Amino acid sequence: MMSAHDTVEAESTEYVTVTVGDQLFGLPIGRVQDVFVPERLTHVPLAPPEVAGMLNLRGRVVTAIDMRCRLDFGRRDASQPMLAIGIEFKGESYGLLIDTVGEVLKLPDSARESKPANLDPRLARVASSIYRLENQLMVVLDVDRVLDMQNGAVAA
Amino acid sequence: MDELLREFLTETNESLDVVDVELVRFEQEPNNAQILNNVFRLVHTIKGTCGFLSLPRLETLAHAAETLMGRFRDGMPVTGEAVTLVLSAIDRIKSLLAELERSEREPDGDDGDLIRELRQMAQGAPAPSAKQAPPPSSAPPPPRPVGPGEVSLEELERAFRAAPGPVPAKPVAASGAGAPAADDDKGNANGADKAAGQSIRVNLGTLDHLMTMVSELVLTRNQLLDIVRRQGDSEFKVPLQRLSNVTAELQDGVMRTRMQPIGNAWQKLPRIVRDLSAELGKDIELEMHGADTELDRQVLERIRDPLTHMVRNSADHGLEKPAERMAAGKPAKGTIRLSAYHEGGYIIIVVSDDGRGLDTGKIRDKALAGGLATEAELDKMSEPQIQKFIFAPGLSTAAAVTSVSGRGVGMDVVRNNLDQIGGSIDVHSVRGQGLSFTVKIPLTLAIVSALIVECGGHRFAIPQLSVVELVRVHGLSEHRIEHIKDAAVLRLRNKLLPLVRLSSLLKISPDAAMPAKGYIVVTQVGAQTFGIVVDGVFHTEEIVVKPIASKLRHIDMFSGNTILGDGSVILIVDPNGVSQAVGAVAASAPAGAGEAEGARAATSDDMVSLLVFRAGSPHPKAVPLSLVTRLEEIDCRKIELSNGRHMIQYRGQLMPLVRVSEDAAVKHDGVQPLLVFSDAGRSMGLIVDQIVDIVEEKLAIEVGSDRPGVLGSAVVRGQATEIVDVGHFLPLAYEDWFRRKDIGSGPSERSLLFVDDSAFFRNMLAPVLKAAGYDVTVVGRAEDALEMLRSGRNFDVLVTDVDMPGMDGFALAEAVRGESRFGDLPIIALSSYSSPESVERGRRVGFHDYVAKFDRQSLIAALKEQTADMTRAA
Structure with missing residues (x-):
């Protein structure tokens, strides 16, 4: 199956930009269902550490994945406000907990680069490619890899 | 079109x-x-x-x-x-x-x-x-x-x-x-088969949509109920109550439209088996039981192919050629059995055959060759663990690829299909005797009633189906949490229940100690009853079970999640998972992950809680915990000697004390531990040196014993342990212990045929039945029993175990009922599982009574009733 960001016929792709820690990430807009403020998270005992809990989003049960934890960026500061990106994966709803959401960028596919060999392994694990923007690096998230827990968060 | x-x-x-x-x-x-x-x-x-x-x-x-x-x-x-x-x-x-x-x-x-x-x-x-x-x-x-x-x-x-x-x-x-x-x-x-149907065809999509809407309606109703509950008195209360009732009925009705008998999924199987038997040159009989067991059609669709696959597998790999079967002393005709029944909110489907069983050695080699495990890992694995490799991708044990199976897509596909609907599959095989697959499918789409409990500040739902009762404990209450070694237990009406604390099970609180107060949710899963300790209990609520995210499905403790009336998401505790953990806790020790896995794998079989103690010798001894009424520690000074026997005043009565053997000494000072056995108002104390532990073990008596009072030896927690025959000691305390109960049942001995595949139960129950005045004939296989009956031997009553390899109790009862010359021979079923469904199934196949295996008293009562009926009838 081809994911949206692999689409070749379009000359550019739109990305929803988010930050986790200080790092800028881009999610192909086709994969993003909504952006919401997670409320009333239900803790899931015995779950992998990156599973922050479950919540009710308009009648659907959404499993929240803490991106900081997934990326080994350290613990989330409880006082810090957080946002969630709603995505669907194999018919199930997931919410990726991130720090902030930025603007939607339309970037030419020609500027996309494959991930460099020296990319931080924590990022390399979940990145599909990168863009060198004016003053920073944007990592394009491979959503399927993010949710493939086997692709170890703490292990590796 | x-x-x-x-x-x-x-x-x-x-x-x-x-x-x-x-x-x-x-x-x-x-x-x-x-x-x-x-x-x-x-x-x-x-x-x-x-x-x-x-x-x-x-x-x-x-x-x-x-x-x-x-x-x-x-x-x-x-x-x-x-x-x-x-x-x-x-x-x-x-x-x-x-x-x-x-x-x-x-x-x-x-x-x-x-x-x-x-x-x-x-x-x-x-x-x-x-x-x-x-x-x-x-x-x-x-x-x-x-x-x-x-x-x-x-x-x-x-x-x-x-x-x-x-x-x-x-x-x-x-x-x-x-x-x-x-x-x-x-x-x-088909007039004779079914009444002219008054039915219409409805598009499946319409039904599915209806179901979704009803689920939403239930959730909304719950929200309204929640609001009214918080507001107290409200004019909405009465109409809301009516809305609630109507919703419940609607829900029930819609659910029913989606139910279909599992026989629909089996319809093609006789034809397939017939064709296979011709193609493979094997004589195969297909038995189907419980075809009218209903399940959600969506689930039905998903299991159709896996079931067909398993039946094909049995025909191709499992059953031998007639000549081979004859050589192995089996009937030339192989049998494939399919049975389905409901148990505790699950549908259980068993596919079994009486073929050659799994070749563990071959699976081991394949697993090794396929790089699924290393030699060292395999050495540590038990046979059932190795057998589980047949569910791994790309492992087919058929030496030659036939047109039927052996193409390397096999049981892993079956397992994947079942995983998708949250089901599970287990395999049980005895080499040379056959193989059985047990498929367990939860009612993922169903709406169930659940008890909402609190634990460590979190709320969880426990399906009402498996909850037996609630017990509140605090320092002064009648019920207290007690400890035998490290295992916490609750005494409830002369029974000892193992306890497990939900918060430690879920690793919510680091503190593993049992609280002095709290609520105990007494839960029953199969034959096992245990208590789940929680901090608080709220109410019961109808919940729409939603399957848990695939990322979390590996957690055995949860079967799903749901949205409560107040809009929050909560997890549904899986009583089966907890029950397995209870078994594992009981058998804990410094167990590695592998061992825990083994313990869990074995739980599904005949697990028995055993009380391990020492008496007389340093070797451990054990009795089934369910036979023990109470554990006591008494002051040695209170032991009296009367007429050469040790006695004690206990609960206003004189209770005789019995020693396990001559070497077991009665202590003279300090406290004396006792195992108390009670029956019909009388009690007996068995003197022991030390109570060691309560463990959950699959009981297999390996070495029999001629010594009175010992049934034999079994390996319990890796140690050879003597299994004590309680039946031997009861008459030592009261000579008339067994006899007294059948005063008036007539002088003539009634003949009884007792069928059980487990040597343990044969050894335990046969003396009890004999002592109760029956002329007991014991056989280990249902087939032997049937043969004995057919050979013309007369019995007044048949007592049979339900779960047996090969022909089981249900099949035996059906066979006996099928032959008119046996008339109305009373049949009493013994089972370690006595869910209402299996009891109902038992009644259908013709059991007169259904008694739990350890419930000696009910068995005697049931026997008396059945044989008394017979006397009247005669």
Whole structure:
């Protein structure tokens, strides 16, 4: 199956930009269902550490994945406000907990680069490619890899 | 597609499925006029409808098949060959229909070959393709004398005429009436089987949508109830109550529309097995039990293929060739059994065969070759763990690839399919004796009633189905949490229940100690009863079970999640997972992950809670915990010696104390631990040196014993342990312990046949039954029991275990009920599982009573009742 960001016929792709820690990430807009403020998270005992809990989003049960934890960026500061990106994966709803959401960028596919060999392994694990923007690096998230827990968060 | 054509296709495909099944039955019982009539009529209907829709190719073929069927009806002997021919004609019809469905037109081509063979067969040619001159067919075959239970041709003919002929759909009601007409026709023909159905066809999408809406309605209703509950008195209360009731009924009704008997998924199996047995040269019998067990149609669709696959596997890999079977001392005919029943909110489907079983050595080699595990890992694994590798991708144990199976896609696909619906599969195999797969499917889509509990500040739902009762404990209450070594237990009405704290199980609180107060949710799973300790209990609520995210499905403790009335998400605790953990906790020790896995794997079998103690010798001894009424520690100074026996005043009565053996000394100072056994108001204390532990073990007595008071030795937690025979000590305390209860039951000894595959229960119960005044004959296999009965030995009552390899208790009861000469022989079932469903199933197959295995008292009572009935009847 081809994911949206692999689409070749379009000359550019739109990305929803988010930050986790200080790092800028881009999610192909086709994969993003909504952006919401997670409320009333239900803790899931015995779950992998990156599973922050479950919540009710308009009648659907959404499993929240803490991106900081997934990326080994350290613990989330409880006082810090957080946002969630709603995505669907194999018919199930997931919410990726991130720090902030930025603007939607339309970037030419020609500027996309494959991930460099020296990319931080924590990022390399979940990145599909990168863009060198004016003053920073944007990592394009491979959503399927993010949710493939086997692709170890703490292990590796 | 043309509406009429669509109706025709649906209708015909269903009819053909029925014909498949009926024909296979017909081959087995060629003299059953009812079946013949059904088959004939179905083929006839297909032919008639084809003619109406102008599908000439189909019509000609159906006509040829019908002609042959007609000859059967006229008394032509039914041969396997002829049935094969009709079946292949039906297969051809099916492929034509498939093409018709795809392209909406009848495919070109010619069925001359088949039609010729059918005609030849109909004319009585012995071999379908042989070009022999047809024998003079004008003379009707001489009437055969009619045997008992058979129907004469005239009668058959009359029955056939009496049934209204097939009416081609009336052209007037073009679209709608075509199918119902055919429907009516079928209904009448099957008159004896089912009442003419008053049913309509509803699009599945409509039903699914209805179900989704009802689920939403239930959630909204719950939200409203929650609001009203918080507001207290409100004018909404009464109408809301009514809304609530209506919702409940609606929900019930919609759920029912989605339920279908599992037999629907089995419909094709007799045909498949028949074809396989011909192809593989094996004689196979397919037994199906519980075909009317209902389950959600969505689930049904998903398990159809896995089940077919498992049956094929059994036929191909499992069952041996007849010669091989005979050599192994088994009947030449192999049996594949399918059974289905409900248990605790799950549907259990068992597919078993009496073939060669799994070759663990071969699986081990394959696993090693396939790099699934290392040699060292495999060495540490138990046999059941290695057997589980058959679920790993790309592992097929068939040495040669046959057309049936052995292509390397196998059980892993089955497991994947089941995983998708949140089900599980387990395998149990004894080399040389057979193999059984147990498939467990939760009602993921169902709405269930659940108890909402609190634990460590979090809320969880526990399905009401498995909750037996709630007990509140605090320092001053009657019920207290006690500790035997490290295991916490609750004494409840003379029973000891193992306890587990939900918060430590879920690793919510680091503090593993039992709280002094809290609530205990007494839970029952299968034969195991245990207490789940929680901090608080809120209320019960109808919840819509939603499957848990696939990322979290590996957590055994949860079976799903749901949205509560207040909008929050909560997790549903899986009592099965907890029950396995209880077993693992009891058998804890410094166990590695592998061992814990092993313990869990074994839980599904005959796990017995054992109380381990020491008395007299340093070797551990054990008794089944369920036999023990209480554990006591008494002050040694209170022990009195009376008439050469040790006694103690206990709860206002004099209780005799018995020693396990001569070496076991009675202490003179300090405290003396006792195991108290009670029965019918009397108690006895067994003197022990030390109570060691309570463990959960699969009890297999490996070494028998001649020593009185010891049943034998078993390995318990890796140590050889003597299993103590409580039955031996009871009469030592009171000589008349067993006898006293049947005063008045008459002097003549009643004969009793006792069937149990477990040596442990045979050894434990046989003396008890003997002491109760029965002349007991013990056998280890249901087949032996049946043989004994058939050989003409008379018994007054039959007591049988339910779960046995090979023929089980249900099958035994059915067999006994099936033979009129056994009359109304009372049958009492013993089982470690006594869910209401299995009791109900037991009643259906003809058990007079259903008693839990350890419940000696009820067994004696049930026996007395049954044999007393008999006396009255006589």
